Amino acid sequence: MQDLTNAMAEMMEDEVLALTDKYLAEGKPPQAILDAFQAGMAEIGKRYEAGEYFVAELIMAGEMMNAGSEKIKPHLKGGPQAGPSKGxxxxxxxxxxxxxxxxxxxxxxxxxxxxxxxxxxxxxxxxxxxxxxxxxxxxxxxxxxxxxxxxxxxxxxxxxxxxxxxxxxxxxxxxxxxxxxxxxxxxxxxxxxxxxxxxxxxxxxxx
Amino acid sequence: MTTWQEKRQARFEAWLNPAGLEFVSPSAKADYQGRVQRIIDAIELKKTPDRIPLYPNHTFMPIYLMGKRPVDAMRDVKVGIETFEKFIDEYPFDALQPIGLINPIEPMEMLGYELYRWPGVGGVPESSVYRYVEHDWMEGTEFKALAQDPTNFWLRTYIPRFCKSLSAFTSLPVATNFIELPNFAGFVAAFGNPELQKSLKALMEAGTKTLEWMMEVGAFMGRAAAKGHPSSAGGFSKAPFDILTDTMRSMKSAMLDLRRHPEGLLEAISVLTPLAGQMAIDAMDQAGNPLVFIPLHKGADGFMSPAQFEKFYWPSLKKVMAMIVEAGGVPVPFAEGGYSQRIDYLKDMPKGTTAWIIDKTDIVELKKRVGDHCCLIGNVPGSMFHSGAPADIEQYCRNLIDKVGPGGGFMMASGTVLDEARPEMIHAMINTTMKYGQY
Missing domain, CATH: 3.40.50.280 (Cobalamin-binding domain)
Structure with missing residues (x-):
């Protein structure tokens, strides 16, 4: 699902949501889709720290993440398996x-x-x-x-x-x-x- | 044809010698003209002033300094004026920031004005200052409607949303429809609507109250000028991008608009640009003061990328500033926050026409890169006025005098708009500038 991660990192909101729908419809594991989102977020964070992205991109990232999570949540059994809290x-x-x-x-x-x-x-x-x-x-x-x-x-x-x-x-x-x-x-x-x-x-x- | 240089000279002359102003004494006249000339010299970059001018950058500071609360002045204009009267006697800045920034609460309440909250309302503590209410007052899909007919959009869509008492403005007839006899009845009859009449009455009553307030404030500004205190600005305008994204779209939506509604946003910006320029020109005509304060917000470092700044923010702001310069005025943009990634844009206006208020950008670096092109104002940190000691202020100001002062083109000021500050801190800035800022 690298294409989803890439679309996220490139701020392609419509494509991110379309790919999420597609993977859910294909029956891909919801946790794997969520992980692709997380990988996209990590890339966005890197670009922000490198001075390539700005507040506008962080806000869009939050929007995509929330919209994606809303789509994925109903498919997750027992809730998202987030890693252990860092604190x-x-x-x-x-x-x-x-x-x-x-x-x-x-x-x-x-x-x-x-x-x-x-x-x-x-x-x-x-x-x-x-x-x-x-x-x-x-x-x-x-x-x-x-x-x-x-x-x-x-x-x-x-x-x-x-x-x-x-x-x-x-x-x-x-x-x-x-x-x-x-x-x-x-x-x-x-x-x-x-x-x-x-x-x-x-x-x-x-x- | 009159050149912008000739227009500006005429505006400077009018500012130096205000029509109809009778000074209280010859020394008051000398003080007034000395202060105006000091500021003009710093802006023009033709010669050094006699001293680094002290430029005011505050909202409620005079009120806090005199031990009052902003809400007291917003409720009673006399409280505001009394504090400002004392302030100008005790704190000799080279200009007086217009007291009009304080604004009266009563007409806001009469209009059901919801764009801002003031002390004691909606969680704002009684001892505090007014706050903007972060909200989408328009939708991102409405940029095109705004662009098609901005006045109509303001009157019938935007204003009714943030002034509850003017909610019936949604039924205002479209002014440009009032043509020819066949449209007479339809246009005029719209004003027979009792709801609209109620809204119009509310506006008239708020207008009466606000005019009374303005008359008091105007009389005070006149008295202050007669005593030797020129006003720090005559006009106000904004970057068109900020007009749309400060108080029309919420911060979050504005940032998303850059990607979701770029075309509509650009169309609306394009339509608002000449209006923003004209707003400034009309105000400076009326005030007889050529300085136009332009507070900048979303264009600062961090919010948007250089490419977005180049596309959405700068071209229209540059046009607004060019209109002001062309009309003989002086744009005074306030680069609040950091502008380190935008430094070269400061050279886009002709030399000696613009004075930038600098907040967190490295002003010493700016002096090196643009100091021979535009005047710099600032940038004593706002935090220092609260949390530092007078010696910190003195040290900071002396460094500015040494590094940014040489050759002129510099005015001393706080880097941000001050509200509360301790008296000894403001005195430290003033005294240091008076003592070490002579040329």
Missing amino acids: RVLVATVQGDIHDIGKNIAVTIMELAGYEVKNLGEDVPTATIIEEVKAWKPKMVGLSGLLTLAYDPMKAVVDGLKEAGLRDSVKVLLGGGQIDDYVLKFTGADVYANDAMANVTYLNGLK
Whole structure:
């Protein structure tokens, strides 16, 4: 099913869906079709990292993946056999900020890379994030925010994790267009990412 | 025939000597004209100004600096004006950003305006600023209808979708049908529709409120000018691609449109291009100020490929800027985010006609590559104003003065549009520029 993988990588949306229908009709194993999608996604990720693809392609990739999964799911017995999760990631847009586009792209990319992601949504109170870290035990918490108003709540989460004795158990990553070294230092987080693939690169490097 | 150079000279003269403006004192006049000339010199690249100009780049910053909340100013124009009055006395920028950016909440509520949310509404905290509501206000299949008759599309399709009180605008008659006697009754009778009348009444009432607000704001801008503070811009426009994809299509849909609806998108862009240029020209005519602020969004690094930028974004934006330059104006595009992959495009307008506000792009590199061609404004990081120390600001500004200042063609500003900032941080930028930015 290399043609499906290639069509995915080349952003040929109509062809991807037509090939999915064709292979399902031919009775090909649904898990194998899903694997062809995953291979396409991996290629898209590579091209993004190489600077050949951009946000527009990541969004189209997410669209194709979702549409394909919807077609394949009914044929899978016992659900998709995803590989073992590479780890848990908790994400939230911090209190006072309701921007979600960048965060949601990051969530899609992390999920496609094999991480189990819990998205708490936007304008999430600091206490809620701390409670979730305590209960769900993610390896990383991603805090998103576009406004400078988001910096104080980001710092509050980091401080709250310290107070709760959880700081050493979880990495804190910041995301957002205006996040830089100054904000990193101010908040005491571990790292920041200005694009969705950088999250994954960082996660993959964690033990 | 008048050349664009002559038109621009006339616009600069009118900006330096505003018709009907009585300065409060000779020194206020000298301050005003000194500031305008400083900005003109930085833009024209013909000679260095007397000092690096301090250019404002903010929305609600003056309000936060004075300890008020944006919502207070959006609810009561007097609060906004009081804070701006104090701001111009305490923070001597070389221009005043028009207070009109703040906008009044009451008429928005009267219109059921849903394109944005404001503090206290729909999850936006009371202490915060307004936010755009990410939504598909039109479908990707509607680009062609828009291109066929944009005014008609705006009035009867787009506006009714985001102004609940104007929902009956869907029944507006088509203006270009009002020809000849046989169409008289059909056209005029449409306005007898009680629902449409209700919508028109809502618009009239919101219009009255907004006009009152505008009169107060206009009077303040006049008082500020009389005290020596010129306005930082006279017009506003946008890249045609951004018009369609900022507040008409959602971000996600806009990115998909590049592949799903490329032809319709290009048609709509082509139709909107002269309108975007004319919008800027009309505004600068009215304001008597030739600078046109053009905030750029989806063309930044990362969203689309260089090939897509070349096809969907740049040609139409370039035409809008060329229309402004041809009319004697000065485009001031705000390259928000990074523009590292687009640097050579900054040379597409004639030398000394454009001033680019730079956010995250390496401005020192820009100075080397395009500094002899266009003015650069920026780029003290927004994050630093919040999370740094005054010494960080001073160090950053001194580096800009040393590396970007030489030869002129540079204005000091924050790299992004500031809302909250600590007073000592803004003073640090101003004081450093005043002290070390003299030529």
